[in-house]
Amino acid sequence: MKAPEQEIIFNQWVEQHYPMLHKVALSFGQGADRDDLIQEMLINLWKSVPAYRGESAESTYIYRVVHWTALTWIRGEKRRTQRLEQAAKETRLESRRPRVNNRLELLFESIQNLPAVDRSIITMALDGLTHADIGEVIGSTENAISVRIHRIRQQLNLEIQHSMETNS
């Protein structure tokens, strides 16, 4: 593939899917880390353009690249673990969670507290991907994904409800 052709396809992908990249970054990183993660996703997306052979749907392919990047993003994961440890320490000391009032912020905070693969699965589900598509991206069966999504949704609902009650 020639460079101008790669550039055209890449720009199209970015234009169409940037909100998805942004949401995945919000679910995986915090603060400046999010920009770093988006940068990493864009680089991998650029590199993956010549490899796209149209065997799977374009969006499935892009989800695969983006989520692969997020799942193997080691620096963000280290910081997340440190942040969770710090929050646990603070909770023990102060017996209360930091106040977050915005429901959207609460949602992203709750997603960030999930295990990494669950974070990927729920962001794809909330984006409207079918269970079969998520299974194709992740490499799992449709049934297993359905069961998992049901459990994650329950967990998220409970956590958001609990946070809202604590904060009110």
Add this chain to the structure above:
Amino acid sequence: MKSNELDTLWQSLRSTEPANQETIKKLVSSEQKKHRWSLLILANMGLNLLAFSTLLIWALATERSAISQAWPALLTLLVLWATYSEIVRYRIVNRSFYQESIRSVLRVSLSRVEGALRETKILQMVTVIAIIPLVLISLSFLLDADLMSAREGLSFALFSASILAINLFTISYLRTRKLIPKLKLLKNRLDSI
């Protein structure tokens, strides 16, 4: 909170800023440069190897050199060709990296990291078991044969020790800071799929 409220809440985040075009342009240009450089380096390495191999074959064919003399060069070239073909193979395999599901890609990555860990362990062992004793034996031979003064011997020992220490430190750093955390992360991800 009802389950479909999650979807409504998620969809409410529509006002994401568009991608910064300046950043995208910079990224594209820098990646294109990197790609061109890597191709240039790969081509240069291939041409050099080809030139040295041709030279060696010519020397052997015209009996300017015998196998008994040229075997170290032959061995080195074989190792270099093996390394070169491995780099090329890696680039080709990487092209189809995202064709598979994340689970399959994780498996491939995990086996690569495990391979890299084995290689670094072998390098560490070779350095400790073979290179350090060989340097010490050479040093004592040179001192015994009066080919080197005690002062020169000390300088040689210090120089060798610093080089070997840098090597061991680099390998250990690569193992503990890069490869082992990566291995743990990949195993964790694979287990949780």
